[in-house]
Amino acid sequence: MALTEKQKMISGEMYQAWDEELVADRQKAKKLCFALNQTCPTDKDARQALINELLGKETDAWIESPFNCDYGYNLKVGKGFYANHGCTILDCAPINIGDNCLLAPGVVIATAGHPLDPVERASGEEFAKAITIGSDVWIGANVTVCPGVTIGDNVVVGAGSVVTKDLPANTVCVGSPAKPIRTLAINDKKAELIE
Template sequence: MDERERERAVLDRIGRGLVYTESEAAFQAGRRRADLIFEYNHTPPGQTERQRELRAAILGSCGADAVLLPPFHAAFGSNVHLGDGFFGNVNLTFVDDVEIRVGNGVMIAPSVTLTTTGHPVHPDRRVDFARFSEPITIEDRVWIGSNVVVLPGVRVGYGSVIGAGSVVTRDVPPMTVAAGVPCRVLREITEADLRTRVAPD
């Protein structure tokens, strides 16, 4: 098996959510954007055009009017796709060994981690930083509270709210409020929520 065939075989395993090692995946190192992320995190706040240029160079794609407050962190950066009107607060971490797709109008509070990657439970299977990766999808108009962790393979449905401090281990349906460790659906979002925290007439 030649080098290209080996790389295709590793990518196939990664795509199926199977375990692979750091050495096996080393050929992907060129897709990491560590130096650009460092520059982004140290760009003065007033240099908004430079920040925009760096976002375009770092991310797989970035929609119009996206805001990503520094500092942020990413394993690659190039596997992250942000939609239009995205707002990401400080200390957002993308463990993007595979794709993280974030929709339009999504708001993410401080110190959130979206991690596509986990490790085998048995220590003998964690040699050479062995891991598995599954993509994350955050649909349009989701709000994720502070200090949330979203784990591999999760999809958060349209319009949903994830409460602060939650660990999201499974899919969250659209238009629901979910919270906890592990995260559970608490209730649906309804028309009544349009009337909360509104000044009286």
């Protein structure tokens, strides 16, 4: 039995983004993002209900406006998730985020990609690669996280960085592409830099 375009998308195969089911799913997410972005910041109950509907489960996640995502259902966040103003998440493939993760303003997390070949790209073919972000991660302002990467636990990604490859746990990472510049010693009370 042939896979649907949605099944291909989620599994990382090439797929057609303009498939009727995927268009309907994106429209639903866009409608929820629009409603969230138009809801008063102080109306916490209404905002939380919209966040829960967008993510498809009861959660304590908090998302500031404006916020945009492709589907919502591919975004799995742990306890204590916070996304500051202006974050965009292209969740064509699964994005798994651990507990106590913070996204600073302007963060982009994108699983979506396009073929390098211009003929293939013009045909509408796309692909998506899953992203995993561990627990206790802080992603700085205007960071871009590219398709297919894993960010380990306790990582700090400096503002403006571009994450193109996996980042090891317990590190401070900066640059384009982002690379570890410091290691963190994690103990029960606090994290300390190790030179």
